[in-house]
Amino acid sequence: MKLLIRRALAADPALGPEKVRDLLAENGRITRIAAGITPPRGCAVVDARGLWLFPGFVDAHVHAREPGDGKAEDLRSLGRAAAAGGVTSALAMPNTSPPCDSPSLLKDLRARARRKCAVNLFFAAALTRGRAGRALTGLEKLSAAGAAAFTDDGGWLSDRDLFEEALRRAWDLGAPVLQHSEDFSVTGPGVVNLGPVSRRLGLPGIDRRAETLALRSDLASLRRAGGRLHIQHLSCAASVGLLRRAKAAGLPVTAETCPHYIALTENDVPAGGADLKMKPPLRAEADRRALIGGLADGTIDMVATDHAPHPAAEKAKGLLRAPFGVIGLETLAAACLTHLVFPGHISRARLTQLLSSNPAGLLGLRTKGSLLPGMDADLALIDPTAEYEVKPPFFSRSENSPFKGRRLRGAVVLTVSEGRVVHRRRR
Template structure:
């Protein structure tokens, strides 16, 4: 069956050009003009009406909460939220119950993802048994069972010896090690960024060096082990500086930044508000400026949402007791396009590169991140022209714990296709 997307706006060297996209058997067959004349009539036509068509977005940092925490999210709801946000490939973190720390558990999760997901799901295994211990997983075994990378996300690996051994094992197995960087001895039970705002609100603070000091340790271990070391959700100026220096030294380190750290700072926390509680916390305006600079000079390689849904009850009350984390899949593109592209801090091409092409390239996802003949027909159709309001009742994630509800933004995802099939669409004619 052939599908033709008519009048799509496609980026070519930072210029939007109008072309058609022909899809056949789940793949992009051709991109160009007068495709009906070359290949005959299509079975199905989608009129893009000069809306932007991007390669499907790629998010290497998502919490699906399934199995064991399905009151927060499920494979079905989380991957539909991904599709709603224009994402066609996501990486599912291992802080679920049970933790996928054996080949058998990974194989089961991979099978569940393939059966229940609306988009492509790449599955993380944990670095250590039960994710918080010191006993290493069978790296070769979990890779053969389907893991695409390893991470203890939600917990930093506290001892250098464990991390070095893990890096050696991951390197030997050919797995990327994605690190939640946090020295527990420096977090001091904090719930937001340490500094004047926390002091004013009477809330305990998390020092930035709890993150940057562990990165400084890890980049030297990565150099010694040869692993591809990926830093999750970078949030401080010092972290950016350490990673920049490591890259200049030739160490195989990549990193991501989350949308909320690019869009908000602790100055936006004017009261005890659990919707603004996440880990790492919102940092200072100086840190935000350093993150933007890191995007622009290539120190920061990609954007990843750290989509972390919770129930309404878990995000109520005080920041002292509420859960860490916010959702991100359904708001990421629009908020970033509005705040960074429309203000000319980034180009549209740079944003697509950071949210699709680069994460796919750096994590070896050859099936993702490119809009080209022969590639899987994973793409999103997006309205860049009209403003809309982010509303909780229009979200499909179980979690509505987002500080962006009520924001007026541009970049509304109208339709998402995975392997040529519409998995999300507000209007079948786009």
């Protein structure tokens, strides 16, 4: 199968200065990227004048909800949502039901994903058995079965001895440990950020210290044990400062934030309701600005969606009782373009690092995250002029998007995964 994308603005700093190029994909790989490529015989041609071409996005944090009851999402609908968002590789979290803590379940899931999911799906395995935080899983066997990372996401592995042993063993396996840094004793019954909005709404708040205390402790563990630690969903200014100092001291740590934390604040919560309820919660404007600063200066390495689908009936329970989590795959690129690139906070090249090459590096995906010849033909073609209101229907089985009713600029018009077109925008 051959595909020629013509006259796209290729956004990959690995190619050198940004310019308009043609890209030829053959048999699932990028074979040439240059100006004025003549299409070989039998080659499909896409006219990409005025469009921006990125390496397919790599999302290091999604919840596929399979195994589960399938009401919120499954591997097929997740793949469709990812493809619609230009996401060609994603890392599925293990907090499913049952949790992914055994080699047999992991192997089964990987086989199911190959059958059902339109994009490349990788799996993180649980750090502890049943994600209960009491005994480590068989990390070595899980690694042999194909685990791309280890995490108890949704929960915080607070036991320092276990966590440090996990860091050491995962390091020997070449896999990163992903940590949801949250001190649940601080979170308590909180549902939104602790501050003026929680007080006005009369809702229990979540102090930023729930994140920063856990993060401090995790960084201290990394200093003691070594290893490779990735911090999930940073939400506040103080965390950015902690990360910046840790990196300056040479600690091998990376971090992600999510589109909602760079686009929205707690002030949006009263109007948005439970569709803006997630963990950690939306914070204040100063936090949002600090996160953007961290993305721009290299402190934060990537934007991941934490795509967390929930059925409408669950989200209808309101801010106090609805489950935490929002969907994000379909709006990832548009949210980042609208809130990071178009206002001039970061360049297109930096966006490529944040959405493609850095997460590919975290997961050790050597043939993904770049448009260089020889890489997998994973591509996202974007129309930077398309402006629209986000609204259902979504490709995801769930509709709990925090961007519903909001305008975004930048639309994914074509997604290619290993040479196959997996999404084409309806005009």
